[in-house]
Amino acid sequence: MSRPAAIVGIGQTKHKKRRDDVSLPGLVREAAQRALDDAELGWTDIDAVVLGKAPDPFEGVMMPELSMADALGAVGKPIMRVHTAGSVGGSTALVATHLVQTGIHDRVLTVAYEKQAEGNAQWGLAGGRSGGMGAGGIFAPWMRSYMARAGAPEHIGWMVAVKDRRNAAKNPYAHLQMPNLTIDEVKDSPMLWDPIHWHESCPSSDGACAMVITTEDGAARSPHPPAWVLGTAMRSELGTFPGRDPVRPQAGVECAHLVYEAAGIRDPRQQVDIAELYVPFSWYEPMWLEGHDIAGPGEGWRMVESGETQIDGSFPVNPSGGVLSSNPIGASGMLRFAETALQVRGRAGEHQVPDATVGLAQAYGGAAQYFAMWVVGSTLDAVDQKR
Amino acid sequence: MTPAATEPDDDNSVKMMDYFMQLEYREPLCPVVRRYADQLLEGRLIGHQCPSCGLVYLPPRGYCPICVVETTDADETVLSDRGTVTNYTVVTPVQYYGQHETEPFVRASVTLDGGNATMNLQDLVDVPVDEVRVGMRVAAVWKPKGERSVADISNRSWGSAEGCIDGWRPTGEPDAPAEQFLGKATF
Amino acid sequence: MDDIAIIGYAQSPSQRRAELTEPQFLFPVISEAIERANVERRDIGFTCAGSCDYLSGQTFAFVMNLEAVGAWPPISESHVEMDGAWALYEAWVRLQHGDIDVALAFGSGKSSPGDPSEIYPLQLDPYTLTPLGADPVSMAALQARAMLDKGTITEQEMAEIAVRSRTNAANNPYAQVRGSGDVDTLLREPYVTAPLRRHDLPPISDGASAVVLATADKARAVCERPVWIRGIDHRIEPHQPGMRDLTESISTRQAGRHAGIDHGPVEVAELSATFSHQEKLLREALGLGDEVQVNPSGGALAANPVMAVGLARIAEAARAISERGVSRALAHATSGQCLQQNLVCVLEGA
Incomplete structure (x- = not known):
């Protein structure tokens, strides 16, 4: 069976370089409590918890669902821990959604987090070895390939960086607050991984995100408008083999087409009002616009250049400020999912896109090989309304 | 094991305390990687060529993950130690516990001559970082036989030729046409 | 469902x-x-x-x-x-x-x-328990001690469980620890971490x-x-061992009830009892009588591939049904120290 699922509660922490005022359980509970408050539900109303985060060695805590069970109100309930690399926040939300859609549970709390200041992700990524280059070093050559393939000028990356930081200034939860960042400042910032400058890279953040997902009945009782899940999709592929195209990974293409089909979307550029895409490095905005067939080959960067992806453009991307402005790794994917839900609920505050009724969220991970996506709408027929 | 970042606060109050832990893992090389390491010591790069699709895996994995068939010594192939830089980035090292790199360094993908095998994340030597380009012809710089070590070779393809090859040096041959590689990423 | x-x-x-x-x-x-x-x-x-x-x-x-x-x-x-x-x-x-x-x-x-004794302390609360370096064997020993003190198990029974597991494993090609051996001999062995002897520990x-x-x-x-999977459910309990009665497995009981084990008689149970005393504890939590055949595969005391062992219990319970004609079986998996989190799966033939 498959029944409608709705997001009725959304919570996130203020994302910061270092949240030294809370412990790991304190961090996740802060986001979870806010999600419950938003839904006007209590801890005992929750049937099950689905937790996600990036690799355990990032904080040095193995299987943290065990030590967080109490803080997440999970005692006596089912709790699961999802881990699908960078896409984990998205995958976690999808597992929670599936628990509701299939009729197994009526109210599921899903939470994702990272507390980077309590560990060292760069160390974790390098496995403790020297010569570690971080995720940026892995992705940089592919961005170079994209630029060559699409004939994209280098200022596109700078434009994405400025746009996302200015959007973040409208989002009180965002880590980086740089309302006045300029193209020149981006261009003149130190080169980290050619072509990625300092300002074109995501920060390292502490933060958590949580959502309450429920049934049609639950949505009817919700004090605020729900967001409806109109389609979900997950796709994975091998990370490395001769001939793989990591610039436009096949798993990303297929995942997008699956989620469009599930939601009844024929033309995402016309039928989606707002997209939150996982863009940890500036160039990934045009790369995913093309990689998810929102734009045709070589058109992604033109959408950026023409301002279409600005918050007031025709296809706003990452009005929240995106991963470029807040990167609590494990939560970064869920934040994309939660932000689309906030938008179609009309509850995104200053970074609200007016009249947004259909949102597309994406998270990716590994060697650009794991993808999770959903489409949410203000109503169950929100996509149909756009035909 | 995971050193926390400790920064003094303005008021000198203790907000966080470092807790260091150390875990030791010892995993012997699996047979196909052992064989690969032994061949490295002899100055040879070997791979497994999938008997089904013909793709070459370096280091060998003992299977082709695409065709989902196992590969064995019978599928072994000796690869050229010359190739072409098909992609690269210049990395400004991030400092973390255990990081020894301090200056910008190159990590390049080198596609070996005569096949589809590519070695990723390779060091280039004797070339300034700003002169690296796609299409550059390079050859492996083998350490002298007695100085080779496979201590850093792991089952996870890390240090794929580290300890035996110092890096790749430009050969001085004319570049291979960059258009052939630009826009194509291999990984 | x-x-x-x-x-x-x-x-x-x-x-x-x-x-x-x-x-x-x-x-x-x-x-x-x-x-x-x-x-x-x-x-x-x-x-x-x-x-x-x-x-x-x-x-x-x-x-x-x-x-x-x-x-x-x-x-x-x-x-x-x-x-x-x-x-x-x-x-x-x-x-x-x-x-x-x-x-x-x-x-x-x-x-x-x-080294499991180095790794598993990281599974505990990072602020209050990990620094103590409490390893899984010590944690299990505390649990076994609590059961012994309460009188719900004896060292003799623990050895009997180990012997039966090893004997059953003799016919399991996937097992790692096999063979017979008698209870009295095992009980003469020294403690590894009292009250646990080597036979009480998983490989x-x-x-x-x-x-x-x-x-x-x-x-x-x-x-x-x-x-057929007739029911599957999993539950967790508080993390701090001091907040739990370690001689009971409430979460196993809850998972078993939600998985519907009471809907019919269980013939075979494959339990992820990684320490001998936990088998008895799980039997009680699931209400399994003496007529139930427990761990015919030898269980986790005979083979403990962590992360695969719980799924292996499901595979073994399924095997009992599809290859040995058993009509109803249950499988159990666990996570965390002292059975903090438990999953129960009820399987039936035709």
């Missing part, structure tokens, strides 16, 4: 130190499970894996395991940082949608590269297990004797 069936399963032999890498020893296990399920790889609509970075000592260790699946062209896939039994749970949930009809779940772990194992699931129609079409 729609009925979902187990149509194929496979395990690797459990080894103290596998010569192969995790994806290498996983590779034939997945292939065998698919083959036994009588389906094609491309029929699989969803795959879910269970594994643990800290066992391998490697961030993103699960990424390499994808190579054993055949993830090209791309597949619909997920991963839990939990025992493969929870991967099966996620796959079971996914099948409930009804839009796909076959799913694969697998679990794998290579414990040999690391350190490398291994993998895989299970193929299908919707009812598909299962009937491809499988002569599908094994």
Whole structure:
């Protein structure tokens, strides 16, 4: 069976370089409590918890669902821990959604987090070895390939960086607050991984995100408008083999087409009002616009250049400020999912896109090989309304 | 094991305390990687060529993950130690516990001559970082036989030729046409 | 819930130190499970894996395991940082949608590269318990001591459980610790960590297990004797051991009730009792009488490939039904120290 699922509660922490005022359980509970408050539900109303985060060695805590069970109100309930690399926040939300859609549970709390200041992700990524280059070093050559393939000028990356930081200034939860960042400042910032400058890279953040997902009945009782899940999709592929195209990974293409089909979307550029895409490095905005067939080959960067992806453009991307402005790794994917839900609920505050009724969220991970996506709408027929 | 970042606060109050832990893992090389390491010591790069699709895996994995068939010594192939830089980035090292790199360094993908095998994340030597380009012809710089070590070779393809090859040096041959590689990423 | 069936399963032999890498020893296990399920790889609509970075000592260790699946062209896939039994749970949930009809779940772990007594303290509360370095054997010893003090078990009974497990394992080609041996001899052995002797402890194992699931129609079409999942549930309890009565497993009891074990008599139970005393504790939590055959495979005392061992219990319970004519069996998986989190799966034949 498959029944409608709705997001009725959304919570996130203020994302910061270092949240030294809370412990790991304190961090996740802060986001979870806010999600419950938003839904006007209590801890005992929750049937099950689905937790996600990036690799355990990032904080040095193995299987943290065990030590967080109490803080997440999970005692006596089912709790699961999802881990699908960078896409984990998205995958976690999808597992929670599936628990509701299939009729197994009526109210599921899903939470994702990272507390980077309590560990060292760069160390974790390098496995403790020297010569570690971080995720940026892995992705940089592919961005170079994209630029060559699409004939994209280098200022596109700078434009994405400025746009996302200015959007973040409208989002009180965002880590980086740089309302006045300029193209020149981006261009003149130190080169980290050619072509990625300092300002074109995501920060390292502490933060958590949580959502309450429920049934049609639950949505009817919700004090605020729900967001409806109109389609979900997950796709994975091998990370490395001769001939793989990591610039436009096949798993990303297929995942997008699956989620469009599930939601009844024929033309995402016309039928989606707002997209939150996982863009940890500036160039990934045009790369995913093309990689998810929102734009045709070589058109992604033109959408950026023409301002279409600005918050007031025709296809706003990452009005929240995106991963470029807040990167609590494990939560970064869920934040994309939660932000689309906030938008179609009309509850995104200053970074609200007016009249947004259909949102597309994406998270990716590994060697650009794991993808999770959903489409949410203000109503169950929100996509149909756009035909 | 995971050193926390400790920064003094303005008021000198203790907000966080470092807790260091150390875990030791010892995993012997699996047979196909052992064989690969032994061949490295002899100055040879070997791979497994999938008997089904013909793709070459370096280091060998003992299977082709695409065709989902196992590969064995019978599928072994000796690869050229010359190739072409098909992609690269210049990395400004991030400092973390255990990081020894301090200056910008190159990590390049080198596609070996005569096949589809590519070695990723390779060091280039004797070339300034700003002169690296796609299409550059390079050859492996083998350490002298007695100085080779496979201590850093792991089952996870890390240090794929580290300890035996110092890096790749430009050969001085004319570049291979960059258009052939630009826009194509291999990984 | 729609009925979902187990149509194929496979395990690797459990080894103290596998010569192969995790994806290498996983590779034939997945292939065998698919083959036994009588389906094609491309029929699989969803795959879910269970594994643990800290066992391998490697961030993103699960990424390499994808190579054993055949993830090209791309597949619909997920991963839990939990025992493969929870991967099966996620796959079971996914099948409930009804839009796909076959799913694969697998679990794998290579414990040999690391030292469990160093690694598992990281599974505890990082602020108050990890710094104490409490290792799993010490934690289990506290639990066994509590049971002995309460009079719910004796050291003699613990040794009897170990002997029965080893004897049962003699017929299990995947087991690591086999053989008979008598209780009196075992009881003369010194304590490892009192009150636990070597026979009360699980072996350190490398291994993998895989299970193929299908919707009812598909299962009937491809499988002569599908094994039906009649119920599956999992529950957790407080983390701090001091907040729990370690002589009981409340979460197992809850999971068992929600999985519907009371709906009929259980003939076989495959329990993830990684320490001898836990078998008795689990038996009581699940209300299993003496007539129930417990761990005919030898259980976790005979082979303990962490992250695969719980799923292996499900595979063994399924095997009892499909190969030995048992009509109703249950499988149990656990996570955390002293049985903090537990999963119960009820299986039936025709």
